[in-house]
Amino acid sequence: MKVCIIGAGAIGGFIGTRLALAGACQLSALARGATLAALQTRGWRLQQGERLLQAPAVAAGDPQQLGPQDLVIVAVKGPALPQLAAAMAPLLGPQTIVLPAMNGVPWWFGNGIAALGAAPLESVDPGGLIAQAIAPQRVLGCVVHASVASGEPGLAVHKMGQGLIIGEPDGGLSPRVAQVAELLSHAGFELTQSRAIRYDIWYKLWGNMTMNPISALTGATMDTLLDDALVRAFMSAVMVEAAQVGARIGCAVSQSPEDRHVITRRLGAVKTSMLQDVEAGRPLELDSIVAAVREIGQRVALATPAIDALLGLTRVFARERGLYRPAA
Numbered sequence: 001m002k003v004c005i006i007g008a009g010a011i012g013g014f015i016g017t018r019l020a021l022a023g024a025c026q027l028s029a030l031a032r033g034a035t036l037a038a039l040q041t042r043g044w045r046l047q048q049g050e051r052l053l054q055a056p057a058v059a060a061g062d063p064q065q066l067g068p069q070d071l072v073i074v075a076v077k078g079p080a081l082p083q084l085a086a087a088m089a090p091l092l093g094p095q096t097i098v099l100p101a102m103n104g105v106p107w108w109f110g111n112g113i114a115a116l117g118a119a120p121l122e123s124v125d126p127g128g129l130i131a132q133a134i135a136p137q138r139v140l141g142c143v144v145h146a147s148v149a150s151g152e153p154g155l156a157v158h159k160m161g162q163g164l165i166i167g168e169p170d171g172g173l174s175p176r177v178a179q180v181a182e183l184l185s186h187a188g189f190e191l192t193q194s195r196a197i198r199y200d201i202w203y204k205l206w207g208n209m210t211m212n213p214i215s216a217l218t219g220a221t222m223d224t225l226l227d228d229a230l231v232r233a234f235m236s237a238v239m240v241e242a243a244q245v246g247a248r249i250g251c252a253v254s255q256s257p258e259d260r261h262v263i264t265r266r267l268g269a270v271k272t273s274m275l276q277d278v279e280a281g282r283p284l285e286l287d288s289i290v291a292a293v294r295e296i297g298q299r300v301a302l303a304t305p306a307i308d309a310l311l312g313l314t315r316v317f318a319r320e321r322g323l324y325r326p327a328a
Helices: 009-022 033-042 078-087 128-132 175-186 197-208 212-219 222-227 229-248 257-263 273-280 286-298 305-320
Strands: 004-005 027-032 044-048 051-055 070-072 093-102 141-152 155-168 190-194
Touching: 004 009, 004 155, 004 257, 009 027, 009 044, 009 141, 009 155, 009 175, 027 197, 033 044, 051 155, 078 128, 078 286, 093 141, 093 175, 093 305, 141 197, 155 175, 155 197, 175 190, 197 212, 197 229, 197 257, 212 222, 212 273, 212 286, 212 305, 222 229, 229 257, 229 286, 229 305, 286 305
Parallel strands: 004 027, 004 070, 044 155, 070 093, 155 190
Antiparallel strands: 044 051, 141 155
């Protein structure tokens, strides 16, 4: 099986190193800049506790050099995807599967949900350009349950978790889900084959769409945010609205915000990925994590004042630091 990782940063480097060490596929990476140079000179690298795991890498900056793949794993930040999607064509053969290992609401999420209409979600796919470049039938949904940072270009640092959930966007299981699950399980990931991947995506988003942006605004770790009663109450208000939006599109969340806070507190003093992006000067993924939920709320005629406030405050913060440019 020919597999290409696009975006060999934290999550891409984590998955890529594990796959390379497992040796069950013909693996390559599409990268650029310092990451490409690091892969070409030092190979795949994953810091796993005290151990540094390494494997040789085949990496290129031009997709023409890699050619059609059986599986393309997309692990870039959301803001990079619209431009990247148009350049992916050389990687896509007639049967190529595209597995987006990304945060938030993906570009394909609204496809087939009658309540959202036929138009693409402008917050994550302005003009529908991503969907035009990556046909919906290629996509398998994916949720990553792992905390991984990028120590330096080409080095992924694994902190906790190794869960991957994959599934067909329209539900049910399929031979290609089983095939990809077997490949990733062989590489040491804890795989779940889901019959409701949209719900899995929404549930994870429901849990982290507050922590990520609020930690970016404040510079605080998750435990500190939960320790403040006013901040915790605001997060709960956002989560109530997001649960109401989810219920309108077949992704009803039965758990209460307070029950979710109890689970989050067990993780301790964690820096969210968005806070890490602020500290590194990287663009923030506000569109897929917050703006998309607001847009979906608008389409189902549901007011979201707490989500609106969260988005407004965080995007002003990010714009003032050059870390946000809206997709649309």
